[in-house]
Amino acid sequence: MNKMKFYIMTIALSLTAVPVLAASTIKMQVEGLVCAFCGSAIEKKLRSNAATADVLVSLEHKIVALSLKDGQDIADDTLRTQITDAGYQVKKIERVPDTLDSLRAALKGR
Amino acid sequence: MFRFKLPPIRGRRCAVPRGWLAALPLAALSTQAVAGFFIPRDITMFMFTASPDSQMAEVAHGLRANLSVAAGQSRYVSDDGLTERRYTTLQANWLVHRAYGSDGITNAYIYGGPLAARGSEFAGTHSGVHGGFWADHETRRIYARLSTHAYHAAGHTQVVTTAQGLWAPYAADYEDIATWIGLQAERRSGLTDATQITPLLRLFQRRWWVDVGVSVNREHRGDAFVNLMLLF
Helix, strand or coil: CHHHHHHHHHHHHHHHHHHHHHCCEEEEEEECCCCHHHHHHHHHHHHCCCCEEEEEEECCCCEEEEEECCCCCCCHHHHHHHHHHCCCEEEEEEEECCCHHHHHHHHHHC | CCCCCCCCCCCCCCCCCHHHHHHHHHCCCCCCCCCCCCCCECCEEEEEEEECCEEEEEEEEEEECCEEEEEEEEEEECCCCCCEEEEEEEEEEEEEEEEECCCEEEEEEEEEEEEEEEECCEEEEEEEEEEEEEEEEEECCEEEEEEEEEEEECCEEEEEEEEEEEECCCCCCCCCCEEEEEEEEEEEECCCCCEEEEEEEEEEECCEEEEEEECCCHHHCCCEEEEEEEEC
16 A cells, blocks of 8 residues: 555656656746847847757747756856846746747737 | 938038048947947947047947946037047946836936047147936837037037937837837037937847938038947
């Protein structure tokens, strides 16, 4: 019986861990994004991270998102510093299961 | 190259000023048009502005989120074409305040530094100082700016005051080419008694920016204005 519980617990934990491990996209709500010329500094900063695969900027939705290379990550503090250095303020950072392409499509469809 | 002035109305100089060509290689200076412009940390910006009465080039680099340094050269000519002033400048630009609103941002900058001046009113090169203030407010559809830049050397003070108001017919997103139309009013005390009024077309996308316009006030009618900026 204990063995059965162990298996169930292990499977349950694995299932909950999957979305976290698969979250290779970081989505940030950024204040002050009004101009692509000024905002391009954000893209440059984020692309300078070795773990960054691609970057998405939406002035309309005040969202900056980046996809991560396989198995890599960037600390929230690093992201916050980079956005601040670019002249903007981060309101929220979240890891989402969407790909950057699906996020881009969703933002355009809103 | 950037001068497509209409035929002169009252015999003002029409040839391409040689000073423009001299200014380009220096590629470093203070420009009234962008002296307070926000340069994010680790970003380098090149800017070039030209009209028949003034030409400027500047290279600026962001050191911190609120501090950048710049080097540049500018040349101003009086309306009668008899007085010319050239300034080679170094400056620090400090973003004093940035307010984040729900739809836009408001910035206030101060800037200043040493300069070297040459001109038709004095012999040789003189050292001096320059500095100014810049405030702007920007949303995705509206832009307003007021700035002033004073130069002092060899007993001469020149103050360039600029106001801009622009409107975007659509709210461009990051990938789009942004289009703005508006008006610039500029006054160069000591060189002209007129306020130069220039309708502007502004286009930019990510790392490039272009302003073009042609002045409409009587004293400067037909004078073309070009402003280019590139980020690296």
